[in-house]
Amino acid sequence: MKPATFEVSIAKLTYGGDGLGRHMGKVVFVPFSAPGDRLLVRAVEEKKNFVRARIVRIIEPGPGRSAPVCPYFEKCGGCQWQHIGYERQVAAKRQILEELLHHRFPETHGIPISMRACPRPYGYRSRARMQVRESEPKNVIGFFRCRSHAVEDVDQCPLFTSILNKALDALRRRVIEGTRFPQEVDLLASEEEDVWTGTAATGESEGKAITKKAGMFRYSVTAAAFFQANDLMTEQLAEIVRSCTKGSGSGLALDLFAGVGLFTIPLAAEFSRVVAVESAPEASRLCAINSAGAGMNNIDPICADVLQYLESGEISPLPDLVVLDPPRTGAGVEVMRRIKELKPRTIVYVSCDPQTLARDLSVVSPGDYRIDMVEGLDMFPQTYHFETVVRLTAGS
Template identity: 30%
Template sequence: MTTGPTSGGRRSRTGTPPGDAPRRTSPAPHGRRPREKAAGGESLVGSEWTVEVGPIAHGGHCVARHEGQVLFVRHALPGETVVARVTEGRVGDRFVRADAVSVLSASPERVTPPCPYAAPGLCGGCDFQHVSLPYQRQLKASVVREQFSRLAGLDVDPAVRAVPGDTDGLRWRTRVEFAVDQDGRAGLRAHRSRAIIPVDDCLIATHGVIDSGVLDTEWTGVESVDVVDAAHPEEPVLVPVPGPEGSDGSGGLVGELVTDGDWSGEYVVAARGFWQVHPGAASTFLSRVTALLGAEPGDRVLDLYAGSGLFTVRLGELVAPGGFVLGVEGDARAVDNGTRNTEHLDNVEWRANRVDREVRSLVDQQITADLVVLDPPRTGAGKDVMALVAALGPRRVVYVACDPAALARDVRAASEHGYRLASLEAWDAFPMTHHVESIAVLEPASE
């Protein structure tokens, strides 16, 4: 495959706090500051209403109504009757946000949250600690179904599968960003807030993260601390982040180990660069992507949003001899690491470029690809990229997504250019949170 010129870049992928999906790009650390309206109706914050809770919605909350007002309620479950206290919203808003502060009629799937900080007004990282683990996965599956029905016009019914490597949904997060308060104490942010909640443990973080001492250390002059519990080095890496102008954001390099059946590979990645945070996720997704893609010797493969080469390395070996893999990634530092990870393969090429620009260059040169892998940011690839991918004429596209809404929109966009959804599976790479990983296979509709 001959490729076009390089230029530009894409947002760096960094580690994120517990509960926020780590994939592709990072949200503000552990929640966002609630938006303030310059004008509007009377504030409803603090109002308490007794409501019957409706279905789960995308985002970790359930939908309820009170006298015509729509509420997005956290810490609730479908079918419950709760007292909901408004946390954001004004009279006349299309919806308000609320917490279930009292449960009058509980769901049989409700459990006591294992973490004392998983409660209204406290840590915003986990959405579902009050939910039995099997039912968490049922809720996530219902969200995937609803998003595909509403946004793609498709009926899907994927069971959300467990990713091996956690302990009953806990102790799985290998990368955590802790915020630091004015006293130099590391903690976690409240939901949709900059407020920092002091904690003495985080139950979804690995033991290595907590045993690093991050919560027992006084951090002076920094706004956050990233803790990275990678395969190498043996001790977790702590990266103080003094501020946007005080750090290059990388935190140095760490090593990760990945398997695909009998195959194993070692990867070098930036400590604060993108990598799957669940210890079983990278291997699980690599195995699924290679199985679903069906790469063969001689195939020309395009790996888009390739990061540091999780898929690129394995694909380079699978298509040899005679095949070729092009990895495209907007983060130049990730491309440097990807180049290092694939230096033993002479059939792999890298481009540090925005995906849309690079693929457009390929299309303009009338270059085609046999197979395409997409692993985009949470916002998805977008309709322009999906149109360009279709123009390459691949026999199969495997799309890895951390947001079912973005995936559904992109599947719909692909259908407008002759590609159909051939299969869809979902994985619980973020237990106790609302996030769900999906892997979709797209094929030409004519086939």
């Protein structure tokens, strides 16, 4: 017997993408809902304090609803918010960030929290990880389906730049022809050079390097090394981080989880020495190449685990500044404790997950450091993801 249906009104969007409503004292999470929706839903999971439900019928759409542009939307797991107008997406992300920080860090009530919109809500993505599977009657390439490890076959993606869609088309032809690939294939495109790279281009795991530009600097990047997926917003991200370092001194700066040097190279123009710590060998190698290409001889790229480096006792003198841009899992409590022990004047934390950001910030604030700047960037329109930059200054 199917669970009974019930009506629910959606109050807001949550991190994770679902809309949130309430019914009979319980929170109700509904995917692909929009604020202001009045819905008939059916429960698919019921816990003590919340219910997960799916839409049976939209009784009355909320004012922010819009028509999704992608035929795979709601099947492909790549997007969650194509059914919501872009201005409302940005407002929802700002609200999510603000509510989280205000709850965990009351001192942020006096700090303006903004969310920078992307100038191009579609056609912005210049890198992607594709899923490849052998199947009958033909092999498939695409993205994981919503809440599943099954692959939705996708021939084009409206989030991709035109060059990245060309790369996907070329890869798709080879997959269908029977060329064997790993189950995950990274694609990377450069609009500036009208080229793309990755397994589809070379048949190798890394592919050739292409050039990305952010501000005054150029960066060699391969599909095997992390670089931001939204070229339109990457320059803004780098500029925000650079502006956060003003007044932090001019001695040693640590760039942790440095990648190919997006923040490292601008820092080298402001500090006498920059140590760029990155655990991925390919990214660290490219950081060295990019540093030399920029004419910076005061950068020390170190290929090492960040925590092991911080525990090594090799940091001298103590840094004036620490910049960190960890993966979605965050830096971790031990890394934050070690950073606190170094007593830098300024910490700049770049995060792609506000929940792990809050966990990590709680190690140093309130107390030793105060949060004095927060800025969000919508690097990922049509999804619930966003980037956050937080500056912390020594002294409570």
